[in-house]
Amino acid sequence: MEFFECIKKRRSIRQYSDKPLSMEDIERIVDAGRLAATARNEQPWEFVVITDKDRLLKLGEIVSPNGALVKGAVAAIVVLCRDTKYYLEDGSAATENMLLAATALGIGSCWIAGDKKDYCQNVLEFCSVPLELPMKLVSIVALGYPGDPSAFEAEKTKRRLDELLHIDRFGQKKK
Secondary structure (H helix, E strand, O other): OOOHHHHHHHOOOOEEEEOOHHHHHHHHHHHHOOOOOOOHOOOOOOEEOOOOOOHHHHHHHHHOOOOOOHHHOOEEEEEEEEEEEEHHHHHHHHHHHHHHHHOOOOOOOEOOOOOOOOHHHHHHHHOOOOOOOEEEEEEEEEEEOEOOHHHHOOOOOOOHHHHHOOOOOOOOOOO
C-alpha cells in the first residue's frame, strides 16, 4: 500500500473477526514500532504482545470501560517505556508506526490510552514488569482483522488542510 493511502485509510477499528493473525505479521508491526523516531536515540521502549484469549479478556477488564474492546481483539501490544525525559513522545511515535504498519497489512488496530490512566500500575503488574524497573505504560494497541470488511473504506471526518495550515505565523493563510 502506498504511504499516503495508508495514512488516509488508518482507522480506529473496535470490532474484530476471529481470524488469527500470524506471528510474522505481529512481529512486522512491532518492528515498525522499534524503528520509530526517538529523542537522543534513547529507544526506551519494550513491547509485550498478548495473544492468549484469556489474557486478552483479563487485560480488557483491567482497562475497562474505554479499553474493553481489547477483549474482542486477536492480539494486543502493550507499549512500555523506561521513564526517560521523552518517554511519552518516543512511545507515541512507536505506537503510531505500529498503527500504520497494521493498516498497511490490512489489519485493524485501535490505540488505547495508557499514560496517566488510573490502570497503569495494574497493566504493569499484569505484564509482570519488575517493580524495580522505572517503566511507564504509554499505550495498548488492539489488533485483529476488522469485523466489517469495509471498515478501512468508511468516511473519516477530518478538518480540511486550509482550515489549520498557517504560513510563517498563526492566522496567515496561503496566498
